[in-house]
Amino acid sequence: MGTIDIIETRVRGFIADIQHPSQKKRINMNDLELQLRKLMDDYFEMDGYSLFFKTIQTLQAEGELIPIQNKQYNGKTPALALYYWVNIKAQAAKWNRLEMMKLSDQFDFSYYERHPEWQTKEEWNRIQNVYSFLQSSHQREWVSVEERSLELFGHEKFLLDGEQFSEGRGFLTRIGITDAQLKMVSYGEPFVFWLKQGKAIDEIQRILIVENLSFFHTSIQLLEAGQLDYEPDLLIYGEGTKIERSFSFFFRMFPPKNYLFYYAGDLDAAGCGILIRLIEKYPDSCIQPALKIYRKMLECLEQKNDQKRGQTQNPKTRDAFFQWFTEEEQALLMGLWQENKRIPQEVLTIESWRRWM
Numbered sequence: 451m452g453t454i455d456i457i458e459t460r461v462r463g464f465i466a467d468i469q470h471p472s473q474k475k476r477i478n479m480n481d482l483e484l485q486l487r488k489l490m491d492d493y494f495e496m497d498g499y500s501l502f503f504k505t506i507q508t509l510q511a512e513g514e515l516i517p518i519q520n521k522q523y524n525g526k527t528p529a530l531a532l533y534y535w536v537n538i539k540a541q542a543a544k545w546n547r548l549e550m551m552k553l554s555d556q557f558d559f560s561y562y563e564r565h566p567e568w569q570t571k572e573e574w575n576r577i578q579n580v581y582s583f584l585q586s587s588h589q590r591e592w593v594s595v596e597e598r599s600l601e602l603f604g605h606e607k608f609l610l611d612g613e614q615f616s617e618g619r620g621f622l623t624r625i626g627i628t629d630a631q632l633k634m635v636s637y638g639e640p641f642v643f644w645l646k647q648g649k650a651i652d653e654i655q656r657i658l659i660v661e662n663l664s665f666f667h668t669s670i671q672l673l674e675a676g677q678l679d680y681e682p683d684l685l686i687y688g689e690g691t692k693i694e695r696s697f698s699f700f701f702r703m704f705p706p707k708n709y710l711f712y713y714a715g716d717l718d719a720a721g722c723g724i725l726i727r728l729i730e731k732y733p734d735s736c737i738q739p740a741l742k743i744y745r746k747m748l749e750c751l752e753q754k755n756d757q758k759r760g761q762t763q764n765p766k767t768r769d770a771f772f773q774w775f776t777e778e779e780q781a782l783l784m785g786l787w788q789e790n791k792r793i794p795q796e797v798l799t800i801e802s803w804r805r806w807m
Contacts, residue, residue: 457498458505460486465514465536474516474535479506479524497764499526506530510612511620513537519613525759527720537616545569553581558626568624573617576603577625583632590633598634639696642687644670649683652705658682658740659693661715661724662795671800677807679742680712688715694727714740717747717783718792719763722771729770739774743798746806748782750797757790 464482468475483502487493503526509515517531524530544566550559557577562568579602583590596606599618603609608618622628629635644666645651658680660666666687672678673685686693686700713728715721729737757763768787772780786792 454501454504457486457490457501458508460489461502461505461509462514465509469536469539474538476518477515477534477536479530479532479534483524497766500764503528503530506534508620510534510616511623513616513620516616517613527758539567545574553577556581556584556627561624561626573621573624576621579603580625580627580632584627587631587633592633592635595629595634595636598632602632637699637702639692640699641689641693641696642666644673644685646673646683646685654683654704655707655710656680656682657684657686657700657709657711659686659688659711659713660795661688661690661693661713661721663687663689665714665795665798668798668800668803672803677803680740682712688713688724691720691724694724694731697728697732708736711735711737712740712743713737714743714795716792716795717744717786718757718794719768719787720758721792721795723764723767726767726770739771741774744775745779746803747793747795747797748779749805750793750802751782751786753797754786754789754791754793757792763787 461482464485465477468477483499486502487498490496490498492498506515510517514537516535516537518533518535519531520533522532524532545562550562553559557580562573583602595609599609600606603618603621605615608615609621610619612619622632645654658669658678660669666685669678669685673682689696713725715724725737725739772783775783
């Protein structure tokens with residue numbers, strides 16, 4: 451059994467112990483994780499929180515857990531709501547096996563065999579809607595997830611909004627159907643960008659993505675003054691982790707060609723993670739750290755401050771980020787890491803930039 455399976459099995463066991471047949475129960479995520487950590491000596495070594503987070507997301511998608519949206523979080527990254535409702539034990543409403551066999555040419559019903567509580571009238575109606583669609587899918591056009599969700603399930607957010615539709619996000623997984631089979635696509639989110647004056651869209655080659663709003667505006671001033679490192683043709687405001695969702699939108703906006711992307715964020719665990727995940731998620735794009743900018747930040751070491759609470763310090767992500775730097779620079783970065791300190795991107799101002807002019 452893999453590590454994720456062990457953690458998921460134990461968490462499901464905790465949930466089952468408090469699940470009630472007629473009323474929802476509230477559970478504290480920090481208390482739940484603490485119970486898990488007590489049972490696993492190597493919890494931190496295996497990056498247990500990441501696996502715990504994935505398990506909670508899975509249970510939420512299945513409708514077993516419902517986040518309580520009261521702006522209280524568990525203080526970790528990625529964050530979970532501090533409190534969740536543990537849903538009641540659903541009473542199984544067995545489906546007709548003959549009807550299931552008729553649809554088995556398209557669907558894998560093994561999940562429903564293992565979890566008969568999902569054999570509800572509402573779930574069966576959804577399955578029938580999808581089956582009808584698949585019969586004529588070759589004649590259909592590609593649309594957004596929201597559009598297809600409205601058509602098949604009566605609401606545009608059914609497959610996306612886990613808070614409003616706790617049973618929706620895991621539906622396609624339960625029936626073994628992909629987005630592609632339903633001819634639907636998740637469009638990238640638009641992002642804020644600045645095109646260098648005098649540059650045409652088809653002339654863009656170098657792009658600089660910056661994590662924070664303050665430095666985005668500083669970069670605009672530096673770019674137009676001809677003083678910004680890398681002389682980018684386009685600036686993108688990454689807006690923290692949002693760039694991980696919005697990056698794909700770039701390829702819908704700009705002509706297909708080989709671009710060179712530079713990324714600059716905070717020198718902390720979260721900023722490192724954003725860059726490394728972008729590189730891993732888009733291996734066909736040339737994405738690299740804006741080392742000249744990071745080196746300026748390292749010269750502002752005296753302005754370091756404490757890491758934000760709840761940031762997950764993943765050694766693999768750290769090492770993947772550090773390998774871009776010289777040994778001397780890696781020593782400085784490791785010192786920050788071990789002290790649990792960070793250098794925010796806001797150290798780079800118009801005034802501080804003059805030091806390097």
